[in-house]
Amino acid sequence: MKKFFFMFVILTIIIISSVSVYAHNAYAGRLIGGIASRYYYISSEVNYKSSLIVQGIDGWNFSYSRTGVSSKVSFNKTTNKSSSVMDIYGAWLGSGIGGQTTYWSSAGSKISPTSTNWKYCKVTFNVDGVLSNYEWTRTSAHEMGHVFGFSENNSEPNSIMCQSAYCSGLYNLPIAVDIRTLNNMY
Numbered sequence: 125m126k127k128f129f130f131m132f133v134i135l136t137i138i139i140i141s142s143v144s145v146y147a148h149n150a151y152a153g154r155l156i157g158g159i160a161s162r163y164y165y166i167s168s169e170v171n172y173k174s175s176l177i178v179q180g181i182d183g184w185n186f187s188y189s190r191t192g193v194s195s196k197v198s199f200n201k202t203t204n205k206s207s208s209v210m211d212i213y214g215a216w217l218g219s220g221i222g223g224q225t226t227y228w229s230s231a232g233s234k235i236s237p238t239s240t241n242w243k244y245c246k247v248t249f250n251v252d253g254v255l256s257n258y259e260w261t262r263t264s265a266h267e268m269g270h271v272f273g274f275s276e277n278n279s280e281p282n283s284i285m286c287q288s289a290y291c292s293g294l295y296n297l298p299i300a301v302d303i304r305t306l307n308n309m310y
Contacts, residue, residue, distance in 0.1 A: 148285060148305040149275040151237035153227070155209060155245075159272060159310050162209045163202040169214030170249050173260050177212060177249075180264025183284070183297030184272075184306075191300040196310055199268075209244040210271050212264075214251035222263040222288060223249045225270035237273065245271045259288070262296035269298070272306055 155162075164181065166174050183190075184197040202208055217224060227242040229235050235242055247267040249255070255263065265284045277285035281292040284302050298306075 148277050148280075148283070148302070150305070150309060151273045151275055152239050153235075153237045153241045154273050154309065155271060156230070156241045156243050157209070158196075159306070160196055160198045162199050163204075163207045164199050164210040164212060165202055165205045165208035166212045167214065169251060170212060173249070176257055176260035177264040179261040180266075180297065181268055183261075183265045184268055184303075187298060187303045190297065191303055193300045193303040193307075195298075195303045196307055197272075210268065211244065211246050213246060213248045215248050216252055217248065217250040219252075219254075220289075221250050222255055222259055223247060223267045225267050237270075247271065258296050262288070265297050269302065269306075273309060274302075274305070 166177060170177065178201065181199055184195055185199060187197075188194045199210065205211060224247075226246045226248075227235050227237045227240075228244050228246065229240070230243040247264075247270075249260070249263060249267075262284070266287075269285045274285045276287050277283045278287055278290040280286055280301065281290065282295055282299055283291070284295060284298045286292075
C-alpha cells in the first residue's frame with residue numbers, strides 16, 4: 125500500500141507541474157490578424173523615447189532568453205502608419221496615468237474590446253515628464269499587453285499587466301505567465 129501511495133504522490137506532482145497556469149483576465153475581443161508579422165508606428169511626440177518604447181515591445185518579441193518561454197509575437201517598427209496595428213502617440217493624460225490604449229475597428233470607429241475584435245490600437249503615453257526611463261519601458265510593455273487583449277491583472281504583482289499602483293515594481297517586461305497566457309490566446 126505504501127508503494128502505491130508513493131507512486132500516486134509522484135504521479136500527482138508530475139501532472140500538476142506540467143499543467144500550464146494562465147493568470148490573466150482577457151477581453152473577449154482579439155487583434156484581427158493575430159500577433160505575428162505585425163507593425164507598430166511611433167509618432168514624433170514620443171520619438172525622443174523610442175529606444176525605451178522599443179525595449180518594452182521587444183520584451184514580448186524576444187522573451188525566451190529572459191523567461192524560458194517563447195512568444196508568438198513579431199512586431200516591427202514601420203514609418204508607414206497605414207501598415208501599423210499599434211500607433212504610439214504622446215499626450216497629457218493627467219496625474220497618475222502612464223499610458224492608455226484605445227481600440228479601433230476596420231471602419232475607423234472606436235470600439236470596446238470587451239465584446240468586439242479590433243483592427244488596430246492607439247497607445248498614448250503620458251508626456252507630462254513624470255515617467256522615469258524604467259516606467260517608459262514598463263508602460264510600453266503593459267500597453268502592448270492591452271493591444272493583445274489583456275485587461276488589468278492586479279492580482280499578480282509581478283505581471284506586466286499589473287497596474288503600477290498595485291505591482292511589485294520588480295519587472296518592466298513580461299514574465300513567463302504573461303507569455304504563456306498570450307500564447308494560449310492566439
